Amino acid sequence: MDTSLHGRQALVTGAGSGIGRGCALALAAKGATVIATDIDLATAEETCEQIRAAGGVSDALPLDVAEDSAWESVLATVRERHGAVTVLVNNAALKASVAGDRGLLDSSLEVWDRVLATNLRGPMLGARRVLPDMLAAGTGSITMMTSTAALYGISDFATAYSSAKAGMIGLTRTIAATYGVRGVRCNAVAPGVIMVGDDSASQEAFQRATGGLVERTGVPADIAETVAFLSSDAGSYINGQVLVVDGGITAHMPGLSRSQDS
Numbered sequence: 001m002d003t004s005l006h007g008r009q010a011l012v013t014g015a016g017s018g019i020g021r022g023c024a025l026a027l028a029a030k031g032a033t034v035i036a037t038d039i040d041l042a043t044a045e046e047t048c049e050q051i052r053a054a055g056g057v058s059d060a061l062p063l064d065v066a067e068d069s070a071w072e073s074v075l076a077t078v079r080e081r082h083g084a085v086t087v088l089v090n091n092a093a094l095k096a097s098v099a100g101d102r103g104l105l106d107s108s109l110e111v112w113d114r115v116l117a118t119n120l121r122g123p124m125l126g127a128r129r130v131l132p133d134m135l136a137a138g139t140g141s142i143t144m145m146t147s148t149a150a151l152y153g154i155s156d157f158a159t160a161y162s163s164a165k166a167g168m169i170g171l172t173r174t175i176a177a178t179y180g181v182r183g184v185r186c187n188a189v190a191p192g193v194i195m196v197g198d199d200s201a202s203q204e205a206f207q208r209a210t211g212g213l214v215e216r217t218g219v220p221a222d223i224a225e226t227v228a229f230l231s232s233d234a235g236s237y238i239n240g241q242v243l244v245v246d247g248g249i250t251a252h253m254p255g256l257s258r259s260q261d262s
């Protein structure tokens with residue numbers, strides 16, 4: 001099975017940091033032309049430079065995923081410079097900790113609206129804008145970056161974030177069900193706890209607290225390699241699925257099956 005992405009134009013949202021940057025680098029390493037987008041252009045440009053330094057092809061553009069007109073103009077620019085997008089990674093998100101997204105009675109409606117705009121409306125707009133070109137080409141792959149927070153509740157935290165991430169799964173399946181027969185696949189990847197910084201002490205604390213079954217912390221490359229595989233022909237029989245990449249956190253009940261200090 002071919003894992004190469006030569007000849008593909010891949011757009012990654014939130015590519016200026018963490019998992020998004022990891023996805024951009026992994027897709028480029030497989031041969032895709034990568035359009036690194038982020039609401040923070042300077043960080044997307046850094047990603048783009050890293051790809052070029054490694055011998056890949058990349059361009060950086062500013063994109064606030066919640067803005068439909070921004071999607072329209074970014075995709076027009078990409079079409080003109082590189083050709084139509086055939087791989088979309090809907091990765092950008094507003095994190096619950098950043099948004100002040102807590103329990104339902106402890107968060108404002110403004111927080112709910114802001115989180116839903118970026119984390120659910122954004123991916124929907126992206127898919128809606130790339131689908132016509134993908135359908136015209138008869139091929140395409142859309143990956144939604146959801147979260148294990150869509151599958152399991154976290155007390156007093158991330159009400160809007162978890163709801164948006166669960167919504168992405170419904171969106172994934174309806175896109176797959178509607179457009180799969182016309183060559184466009186749509187899957188979701190659900191990371192567990194992925195360390196995007198390099199603070200090893202807090203990484204170890206996270207590892208213990210989350211009850212993962214793999215004795216190391218998750219890193220962006222774990223997610224990025226999964227996304228690259230799904231985007232390639234090697235993933236061509238996978239459609240409408242949610243791939244959980246969490247080191248086994250959701251495979252068991254941590255409080256019951258594993259001593260926290262073992």
Ligand SMILES: NC(=O)c1ccc[n+]([C@@H]2O[C@H](COP(=O)([O-])OP(=O)(O)OC[C@H]3O[C@@H](n4cnc5c(N)ncnc54)[C@H](O)[C@@H]3O)[C@@H](O)[C@H]2O)c1
Pocket residue numbers: 013014015016017018019020037038039040043063064065066090091092093094095118122145146147148190191192193194195196
């Ligand atoms: N890190 C984890 O443990 C983890 C776990 C589960 C799911 N995820 C998901 O993975 C994805 C990436 O997470 P990360 O940890 O790398 O986060 P991060 O905060 O490091 O990166 C998010 C990126 O998205 C960008 N962004 C924010 N709002 C935007 C907007 N409106 N438009 C465009 N870009 C915007 C930010 O500038 C940033 O570069 C997110 O969808 C997140 O929900 C992460």
